[in-house]
Amino acid sequence: MTQIKELKNQLQNAPRSEKPAILNKLAYILRRNAPEESRAYAQEVIAIAAANGGFVKEDAIARRSISFTYHVQGNQSAALPWAKEALQLMEDNNFTDELVTSISGLAVIFIEIGDYPQALTYFMEALAIGEEVGDEDGTALVNYNMSYLYRVMKEWELAIVHILKVLPRWEVINHLGLPYAYNGLSEVYLELGNAVNGRLYAEKSIQITQKTDDFHSLALAYLHLGESLRQQGKLDEALAVSLQGVKIEERLKANLGVIVHYLTIGKLYIQMDQFSEATYYLHKALDTAKLLDELPEMMNCYEAFINLYETQEDFKNALKYYRQYTTTKDELFNEKKQLQLTEMQTRFDSERKEKETEIYQLRNVELEQEINQRRQAEIKALRQFKYYQALLQNIPIAAITFDLNGRIENCNTAFEKVFGFTEKDIAGLKLVQLFSSKYSEDIHENMNQLLNNHSLCTITRRPHADGTPIDVELYAVPIVVSGEQTGVLALYHDIRERIAAEATLRQAKQDAEQATRAKSEFLANMSHEIRTPLNGIIGVAGLLLETSLKKEQQEYSQIIQSSGDAL
Secondary structure, three states, X not given: XXXXXXXXXXXXXXXXXXXXXXXXXXXXXXXXXXXXXXXXXXHHHHHHHHHXXXXXXXXXXXXXXXXXHHXXXXXXXXXXXXXXXXXXXXXXXXXXXXXHHHHHHHHHHHHHHOOHHHHHHHXXXXXXXXXXXXXXXXXXHXXXXXXXXXXXXXXXXHHHHHHHHHHHHHHHHOOOOHHHHHHHHHHHHHHOOOHHHHHHXXXXXXXXXXXHOOHHHHHXXXXXXXXXXXXXXXXXXXXXXXXHHHHHHHHHOOHHHHHHHHHHHHHHHHHOOOHHHHHHHHHHHHHXXXXXXXXXHHHHHHHHHHHHHHHOOOHHHHHHHHHXXXXXXXXXXXXXXXXXXHHHHHHHHHHHHHHHHHHHOOOHHXXXXXXXXXXXXXXXXXHXXXXXXXXXXXXXXXXXXXXXXXXXXXXXHXXXXXXXXXXXXXXXOEHHHHOOHHHXXXXXXXXXXXXXXXXEEEEEEEEOOOOOEEEEEEEEEEXXXXXXXXXXXXXXXXXXXXXXXXXXXXXXXXXXXXXXXXXXXXXXXXXXXHHHHHHHHXXXXXXXXXXXXXXXXXXXXXXXXXHHHHO
């Protein structure tokens, strides 16, 4: 509150040139807790900018603040055009230091509309720009808002990841958004059933907001603190905290916050079996939601009433509210789709008008630029053509290109060397004319395969200019330009040396196998011829040993016998 008073005092004494900046600061500070007052300050900035023909950046920031006030009040259809106008001014005037924040704010509106893919697209764009220009504060804000997207989508783990990216920086600089980050973490932990951490971060948020008079964040923190106490079974304490929160929301006239608190209190009374009090607060929530035509909150109220009457076993009333719930759900679905369709139509109309404006405002300078760009594109295309032409000419493999009718367009030097033809002689000929009719069937089969957009790899023969057949490994692929086949590239790898080498290897293998067979036959024959006389020697040596021999003779006979056995 002190800061607001100081800014208001500055505003009274400030020269007109300094007023827009002060007004924007007031609009920014009040945008959550006093959206109507914030909007009035921002409108004053726009009026000053219009009257003086300047202050473009302040004008854009003011429009962004107006968008946010409508967003806080739940009026996304009013918030969207203001956010787009702000972003357009930022982009047109290259205010890069404000781009990230503006894109992120636009993404948040798409979250509320229910177009999550579009929101995520804007967030990705904002992160890319933030990294490029080094906008750390803007990038931190994007991560915080992305955590909100994932909370809405109930992707709790991703929500935690993005909040934790924010906290280190915001805690160091004591950022105004810090209590909201703590509230976000508290919400996630409560959804995950971690009441202890949920309470911890809710209390952290309360400690900060009680010092800064950020009542909107304080009410939100009381909501989360009450939920953590409810999860811990401390219903009386939870009720007391929730009643504190609803008083703040009623004082702020924060309509959506009031509905959520009424609902929370009603649900607590249901748990406490105090059904008349529960009915009172649920009706207050539903009446407020109907007054604002807030279909999502009306659905939440109907769900709470269903729970209330089912608990009392009043199934007639439970069915009544269930029917109202389904009707509202269908209406909400149609409303979201209509809003998304309207946004798509608006986007299309805007883009079309921009294109028409560009066409009508085209001048000679722009025409000259376009001509230069086309000339540069032609030079680049010609350079690329020459590059690929040189590449084709200099590869050491015979190459040829031909059109879809099989007519030769060009060939390279290697082709001329391998086959003995010159490009001048063969250009315009069909392949079946170039190579003899002996190969026509093979060529037609290959062409059919290639014209059906299939590549080809095979070993075949093609004749030299003098008629000598040449063994080649043929690689052929369709040439496709912009998705359309325009011709064929064929590569002929001369494999005569390879085939000759393979033939030499085969002959060497046959020779080796023949030598092995001869050796085996020799050993078999030798084995038979040696075995017979050896048997005689061994037998006679045995007979000698059975006669009376001298010691020396006996030793010699034993040597003969053992040597024979060994052989």
